Amino acid sequence: MLRGISKSFGAVAALTDVDLDVSAGQVVALVGDNGAGKSTLVKVLSGVHQPDAGTVGFGHGTVSIPSPATAQRLGIATVFQDLALCENLNVVENLFLGRELRGLRLDEVTMEVRSRALLGELSAKIPSVRVPVAALSGGQRQTVAIARTLLGDPKVIILDEPTAALGVAQTAEVLNLIERLSERGLGVIMVSHNMADVRAVADTVVVLRLGRNNGVFDAAEATAADLVAAITGATDNVVSRRAGRDRAVDERAAAADRGTEAAHKGDAS
């Protein structure tokens, strides 16, 4: 749905002509080294940054996403890496923050019932919806942050490094949750550095390198080595590497020729 996206910050070309597709029920992993442009791409999709060039196709047409509010209205939800939860508020309060249900007064009962139902659907392991978020594990917090975006009924959900700070069991929990999301028919874009996580849940892997597409892989077929090679540019296509080597050989030969010429001149004088 992204076509030819470019974005520069001053002299830094963060993204150049990037394409990315995600469809309903599909998990796309977005991978790449530090500074590859992943977060910038996420921010273009979530209305934080405006692209300098390129189009965003969504539903049946192209859209512009001038603000995060527009992204939300279109059904593009983003869970940023810092999660933006309120530590001192409990799970229900965090879920409904900014969209509290009001009758004559705050409808606490309905919010709690809906919170339980939603977390239940996600098979989330949260001890009680009335504990403050500060008391939850990293995985549980990630779950709350994801559940919160689901209240807006999105079509696409973007997760920036959802397992970065998590232990093994918590990571498994979050990966399960990602599977639940795609089963619900959401398109999921997951930014990750972890090849094991990527291969566990993704259908497709999109590699960015230095702000450009550097391969789209079927997650079931790509080996970890394939992905690492695309990320680091080790395969930075064989053709260019060979061209580089030939050029080096030519240059060495030319230098040797110059050396002999110099030597001959030396003889002449």
Ligand SMILES: Nc1ncnc2c1ncn2[C@@H]1O[C@H](COP(=O)(O)OP(=O)(O)OP(=O)(O)O)[C@@H](O)[C@H]1O
């Ligand atoms: N707001 C900004 N102003 C100036 N330069 C920026 C800005 N945001 C990103 N950049 C630059 O754009 C490039 C891509 O950054 P981006 O944050 O998208 O990378 P990333 O793939 O998310 O990396 P990481 O894995 O470290 O999070 C980097 O060179 C970065 O310094």
Ligand SMILES: [Mg+2]
């Ligand atoms: Mg980033």
